[in-house]
Amino acid sequence: MGSRNLTHVSGFILMGLTDSEELQLVLFTLFLLIYLITVLGNAGMMLIICLDLQLHTPMYFFLSHLSFLDLCYSTVITPKTLENLLTSTKYISYLSCFTQMNCFVFLNATECSLLSSMAYDHYVAIFNPLHYPVVMSTRCCCSLVFGSYLIGFMDSFVNALSMSRLHLCDSNVIYHFFCETPAILALSSTDTHDTEIMISIFAGSTLAVSLITISVSYVSILSTILKIISTSGKQKTFSTCASHLLGVTIFYGTLIFTYLKPNKFYSLGRDQVVSVFYTIVIPMLNTFIYSLRNKKVKNALIRVMQKRLQAFKITMKLNF
Template structure:
């Protein structure tokens, strides 16, 4: 551990997940495999939706941006984590660290509100099916997506600027595998009370507002589904939102566990496991959840393959 006598820390040291070389190699293979699946899965989902005109609907418009955010979200964390596991270089510059933190918060906040927009889309589709094409117009979909990125931008700007202004003079060792909020705050030699308030307000606003929108949407959805008399009708209605509900549960479960709790209850081991899950694993799971449980995506994949195969045969 290196101690600094001034506030100008040129770089940080990421301690990573473990000191064991054998475990590091095993994790590097596992994370590389997960990252490759994440890249292929999300890029494949984006390309499939773009190529198949039958998927040009509001639901898949949002899903395209979810795949983009998941791919970006994972790419902010995983490559640097792999480099740290495979080499002895654990240094990250001050600018690099806060750039990673910036985009981590940006895409994380954007995903929260994008999931809310997707929940609202399912609410309109199930509760107001006749007005769905009118309500979920192209203009509204673009506004909702633009709003998710804008809110993420504002949130991460306030959070990162408030943290970056702190003096770091006690140590430059981050006890984590990436530049996360609480491990960085722990290095400051200044009172972080005001910064803690900013962090909790921004985080609480994002999680609670998006959670309220989703809760209201799904309570309305479940209320409508219960009024459907036929069993097959109930199953069909529920299947349209089951994948999204599963993705929301996994994402919010780990995120709330990590961030919406007192800083004094921060546990390095438990929080690192949760961080691995929502930064590396969940971006891989989302395209699998939305493709394997979705007949429309499977049929679209078959159509695209047959179309491409037919065009090559024609040539």
């Protein structure tokens, strides 16, 4: 069986989630609805945070970047998935596949780092509230966000460099609905041990540091909450970080289930379902977790709508 360098492959065939035309139509409708909600929800979140001055705080600064990442996250995967659900070829070019894979790695690693920055922000707000404005200064927040994007870029760069050296067998069929790194590694005709080790070191380090930061932050937060005497005080303090904790649990839970379980528990169908959850569904869920559960965001939305309505009424009066 001949082999070719990855850069010499013209394209791939994405097998997708199912061969049933009826089920493909159902999935197309469902994924399209989820994608529209994701785009409107995350774009709306960024717009509200930008327009409402009361949300110009470190917490919502991080949240606006999380919404941006979720919007990009979904856009990298969902449109091509929707296209493949309606076509019989399911073809994706080499450049598109390579771009999708590395954008996914970049966004995934960046979101991990950003979630740890958000956990640290909550820790400072609860554990040291008097010095919070000094510690979480604009410079500090910008540095944390920039560092998150830098870590994502480094992980993506290492992934791209490692994958570009692969040699593939004659088959270019990817048994997945998007160009995920493990799915492409499975096509290699040569030993991928060194490539997997290199990718695992960088990706594992990002995941480990992020999880440790989040765990330490929330252990400290919980210990602080338990020291509060009043029940109302405990509830108010816990509600500050409850949404973030829920989002972190869902995001990391699916990633750990997908990438850190033993190979003997691997199941193509089950893993594809989990992949759908963290690539398509979670970006939509984050919108609900961080907006519908947040009174400040809902109040900000009301204020923004009232201002726009008032401006519209003034404009109408001037015109008539």
